[in-house]
């Protein structure tokens with residue numbers, strides 16, 4: 115059976131401040147959804163609503179047509195969640211913690227052992243699993259975090275900022291893990307890092323000031339921006355003037371008093387020293403953030 119995540123008319127306020135405004139989207143089957151947006155746009159709030167930790171002011175979240183708020187007990191096994199700052203008590207070992215999560219998810223002893231053995235191997239945790247969590251490096255903490263999110267083979271996995279705090283090698287490894295898991299479940303990740311998206315996201319949702327400003331596929335995002343991005347090399351003295359008239363979205367190092375820029379121009383009204391270029395995913399993302 116195909117899995118389905120449906121988010122309907124979600125709004126959320128902190129006191130009188132509107133944080134999320136009428137959020138709607140749906141996704142079926144499996145794959146990775148990238149939730150993008152600047153700081154404070156509401157990504158974490160939305161993710162906490164998706165896993166049932168916050169109650170929205172309006173709307174509902176349906177996992178395979180069942181409301182997460184009305185069926186928490188039943189759905190706990192269907193959902194894995196890795197929060198942005200995954201911390202547990204320092205004196206607990208990784209093993210004890212995984213065992214505790216297995217208990218919460220109602221696994222019997224045999225299932226518990228199988229799951230833990232599998233996850234410890236999958237996430238290369240064997241050298242630290244019996245040690246205190248407090249002695250783990252940031253990379254091992256993230257690995258334990260994703261391992262606990264996967265207990266019970268959930269159909270829906272929600273991960274807030276998956277690669278934050280990891281070094282480049284760990285990031286690469288982690289991206290590979292996620293791309294692999296995305297072949298089996300629906301994963302929603304929030305990130306600021308465009309490389310994360312280009313590596314494994316099938317669908318992209320951009321959130322800005324609590325509203326969805328884009329919901330679609332990577333190529334669609336680039337296509338919308340296509341024709342609006344120009345590149346040119348200018349003298350450094352001209353920089354302020356260009357900045358006054360256009361939004362600069364990329365800049366490469368200056369050489370002998372010159373600088374290469376990419377700018378947004380929607381109406382073709384730009385000096386012929388700038389030529390239209392195919393936007394990168396990063397250009398497209400910055401364009402949407404600026405809207």
Ligand SMILES: Nc1ncnc2c1ncn2[C@@H]1O[C@H](COP(=O)(O)OP(=O)(O)OP(=O)(O)O)[C@@H](O)[C@H]1O
Nearest residue numbers: 128129133151152153154155156157158159160198
């Ligand atoms: N407990 C709270 N009380 C009041 N306002 C809050 C609270 N938590 C978050 N906010 C506000 O809600 C808005 C959305 O915050 P949220 O953490 O969901 O954004 P985010 O997109 O995840 O940001 P970041 O990328 O920085 O993690 C922000 O304006 C934030 O200041």
